[in-house]
Amino acid sequence: MDENEYFRFDTKNVLIPFGFVILMWLVYWLEIQFHFRWTRLGIYPLEWHGLKGILFGPFIHGNLEHLWSNTLPSLILLSALVYFYRPISIRILFWGLLLTGVLTWCIGRPSYHIGASGVIYMLTSFLFFKGVWLRHYKLMALSFVVVFLYGSMVWYVLPVKDGISWEGHLSGAVVGLLLSVVTTHAIPSAKRFHWQEDSYNAQDDPFMRQFDEDGNFFELSKEEEE
Numbered sequence: 001m002d003e004n005e006y007f008r009f010d011t012k013n014v015l016i017p018f019g020f021v022i023l024m025w026l027v028y029w030l031e032i033q034f035h036f037r038w039t040r041l042g043i044y045p046l047e048w049h050g051l052k053g054i055l056f057g058p059f060i061h062g063n064l065e066h067l068w069s070n071t072l073p074s075l076i077l078l079s080a081l082v083y084f085y086r087p088i089s090i091r092i093l094f095w096g097l098l099l100t101g102v103l104t105w106c107i108g109r110p111s112y113h114i115g116a117s118g119v120i121y122m123l124t125s126f127l128f129f130k131g132v133w134l135r136h137y138k139l140m141a142l143s144f145v146v147v148f149l150y151g152s153m154v155w156y157v158l159p160v161k162d163g164i165s166w167e168g169h170l171s172g173a174v175v176g177l178l179l180s181v182v183t184t185h186a187i188p189s190a191k192r193f194h195w196q197e198d199s200y201n202a203q204d205d206p207f208m209r210q211f212d213e214d215g216n217f218f219e220l221s222k223e224e225e226e
Helices: 011-034 048-059 064-084 086-107 117-134 137-157 166-182
Strands: none
Touching: 011 048, 011 064, 011 086, 048 086, 048 117, 064 086, 064 117, 064 137, 086 117, 086 166, 117 137, 117 166, 137 166
């Protein structure tokens, strides 16, 4: 598969991340505008009525600060997922959201768990580990960018701060790692440079002839260059 065919930007790169975020904001706007109480639609662990939160919980937020803190990461990580893992992006988002919710329902405290942070942790974990496993240079670069931007979030998979669903964070991180291992798809072949070809001979390369066997640089005479 050609890289230009695999890594391309189209409407899918816009619809999925922006659709997800717009839905979060729409739910919050409806709650404020009509004084709804969506919290009870969140995940309530080990209670049957709490299972509905697996689908609804990620789109419900307690306040504007909570919503905003999940908006930008959702946009960035979902855009990265769709662009770099186009063939499996829908599958990863669906199963990631579902399994993160199920695991949170199994291990969470007896409280309503809401917000998209579990999905964010799932995406962060998946994008990092998948790039490491595949070793494609662009996907590995994405792994390093994800670590640089969101690596500090790892502390919040532990109960280090009151009022946050660390169980949801931990569930997302575990599910993302699991999905990075079990999902498979074809990736484009990395571009090969002429010096990577089997037929390449360093003695035929004018640049490489300027180095001796120990890697020391020396200047070629005009006769040697020719």
